[in-house]
Amino acid sequence: MKQIPLGQTGLHVSQLCLGSMTWGNRNTESEGHAQIDMALDHGVNFIDTAEMYPVNPIAAETVGRTEDIIGSWIAKTGRRDDIVLATKVTGQGQSCVRNGAPISRDAIVAAVEGSLARLKTDVIDLYQLHWPNRGSYHFRQHWGFDPTRQNGPETAEHMAEVMETLAGLVQAGKIRHFGLSNESTWGTAQWIAAAKAHGGPRPQAIQNEYSLLCRIFDTDLAELCAHEQVTLLAFSPLATGLLSGKYAGDVTPAGSRRENNPLLGGRITPRLWPAVQAYCNIADRHGLDPSQMALAWCCARPVPTVPIFGATSLAQLKCALGAADLTLSAAVLSEIDAAHRAHPLPF
Numbered sequence: 001m002k003q004i005p006l007g008q009t010g011l012h013v014s015q016l017c018l019g020s021m022t023w024g025n026r027n028t029e030s031e032g033h034a035q036i037d038m039a040l041d042h043g044v045n046f047i048d049t050a051e052m053y054p055v056n057p058i059a060a061e062t063v064g065r066t067e068d069i070i071g072s073w074i075a076k077t078g079r080r081d082d083i084v085l086a087t088k089v090t091g092q093g094q095s096c097v098r099n100g101a102p103i104s105r106d107a108i109v110a111a112v113e114g115s116l117a118r119l120k121t122d123v124i125d126l127y128q129l130h131w132p133n134r135g136s137y138h139f140r141q142h143w144g145f146d147p148t149r150q151n152g153p154e155t156a157e158h159m160a161e162v163m164e165t166l167a168g169l170v171q172a173g174k175i176r177h178f179g180l181s182n183e184s185t186w187g188t189a190q191w192i193a194a195a196k197a198h199g200g201p202r203p204q205a206i207q208n209e210y211s212l213l214c215r216i217f218d219t220d221l222a223e224l225c226a227h228e229q230v231t232l233l234a235f236s237p238l239a240t241g242l243l244s245g246k247y248a249g250d251v252t253p254a255g256s257r258r259e260n261n262p263l264l265g266g267r268i269t270p271r272l273w274p275a276v277q278a279y280c281n282i283a284d285r286h287g288l289d290p291s292q293m294a295l296a297w298c299c300a301r302p303v304p305t306v307p308i309f310g311a312t313s314l315a316q317l318k319c320a321l322g323a324a325d326l327t328l329s330a331a332v333l334s335e336i337d338a339a340h341r342a343h344p345l346p347f
Contacts, residue, residue, distance in 0.1 A: 001014045001015060001016065001044060001324045002015045004304050004306065005229075005231070005304065006084070006126070007177070007179075007203070007205055007229055009204050011084055011125065011176075013045060013046040013084050014046050015324060016046075016295065016299070016306070016320070016323065017044070017047070017048050017308040018036065018039045018046065018048070018308075018309070019235070019310035020032065020047060020053060020066050020069070020310065021053045021054055021055045021056070021066065021310055022310055022312050023054060023069045023070075024053065024054040024062050024066045024068070025056070026056070026312050029072060032066075032070070032073070033069070033076070035311060036070070036073050038314060038317055038321070039317065039321065040082060040083070042324070043324065044321070046083070046086070047083050047084070047085055047086070048087075048207070049070055049085075049087045049088075049119075050088035050090070051067060051087060051088065051089060051115050051118075052064075052088075052090045052094060052097050053065070053066035056261060059096065064118050067087065067115055067118035067119050068118045070085070071117075071118050072120070074119065074121060075120045080121055084125045084126065085121065085125045086124070086128060087115050087119070087124055087126075088128040088129065088181060088207075089107060089127070089129060089130060090103075090130050091103055091130045091131040091132065103129055103132075103158075103162065104161065105164075108165050112127065112175065116174060123173055125175075125176050126177050126179050126204065126205060127176075127177070127179065128180060128181045128205070128207060129179075129180055129181060129183075131182040132183060134149070134155055135149075136182045136187075137184065137216075138182040138208065139182075139265060139266065140266035147186075150187075162200070163195055163197075163199070163201075164198055164199075164200065166178050166201050167199055167200045175201075178201040178204060179204055179205035179206065179207060179233070180205070180206045180207070182208060184221065185220040185221045188203060188206060188224055188230065204230065205230060205233050206221075206230055206232055206233065207234075207308070208221075208232065208233075208235070210232060210234035210236075210237065210298065211236055211239045211243060212243060212279055212294050212297060213239045213242065213267070213272070213276070215345075216345075222302070226302070226303045231304045231305070231306060232301075232304065232305040233306050233308055234298050234305050234306065234307045234308060235308045237294060237295055237309055238291055238294055238309060238320075239264075239267060240257055241257060241258075242264065242267060242276055243280075243291060243294040245276065245280045247276070248273070250268075255312075268347070269346060269347045271346040272346045272347055274346075275343035278339040282335045282336060282339060286329070286331070288332070289322070291319055291323070292320070292322050292323040292326050295326075296323045297333075297336060299323070299324075300327075300328060300333075
């Protein structure tokens with residue numbers, strides 16, 4: 001599988017990243033281990049997780065279970081050096097983790113120690129802020145986003161504290177590199193500036209939602225990431241399964257995520273179904289699997305992009321891994337561009 005540079009870290013990661021957020025509720029430990037084994041057999045070396053996983057739903061009794069599953073795989077196989085491991089510190093407002101406390105020096109130190117213990121490793125390759133303390137426009141919050149409350153002395157003080165904390169953790173050998181998640185162009189620029197000002201690790205990656213159906217990244221943030229060499233880690237590249245076509249016609253298959261989350265995090269709108277159908281039609285016309293087409297499109301973007309995909313079965317995983325061998329033709333890319341113009345921002 002093709003590998004690409006991860007920011008300016010010197011690390012190279014597979015062009016597909018294995019997501020893990022279903023391990024521990026929708027998937028058992030043995031199923032999680034089987035997914036890791038299959039992914040590595042196909043050339044994946046990049047696994048993403050978070051201290052609060054699994055999700056759908058997030059529950060106090062399952063927080064940390066996904067990291068436990070990855071840790072037990074590492075302990076069983078001894079293959080820690082075969083993977084680049086990314087995890088995240090939970091942000092403000094998630095009551096199941098530290099009673100919803102914001103990201104701070106104490107929160108980061110406690111979270112890192114907890115993740116290291118669960119993951120059964122001495123070091124985390126990429127440590128990410130799950131979302132910023134100041135809030136964001138992600139997860140459909142862009143419709144009512146107010147940017148005037150984003151700046152202030154507390155933001156600068158917080159960034160300085162985080163940089164100093166992360167610098168200490170890098171020096172202690174507990175984390176290697178730093179990444180963002182659910183961030184904005186302004187926020188990413190501020191973190192880059194804070195790293196320079198306070199000697200902390202610069203952002204090497206940004207994990208934001210990105211897919212054929214969600215392209216907020218494509219303008220100012222893409223420009224910043226291209227010039228600052230910040231790699232996009234695209235979560236929900238299949239738009240929670242919508243781009244597989246399995247929900248087409250507004251159906252809810254048995255055992256699917258939509259059983260627990262009917263609106264799929266606000267993605268179900270009247271404008272959605274024509275957009276999904278347009279992309280599925282393109283795949284059908286060209287004899288492509290729609291999931292593989294969606295993942296291959298992410299991999300082919302101008303800014304280095306690594307789609308993070310998840311699966312609840314080995315059959316789904318094997319299908320997704322096939323995207324690594326797919327190069328989309330000029331005709332397919334042209335039709336995708338036309339569909340995007342016809343169906344922009346469907347949720």
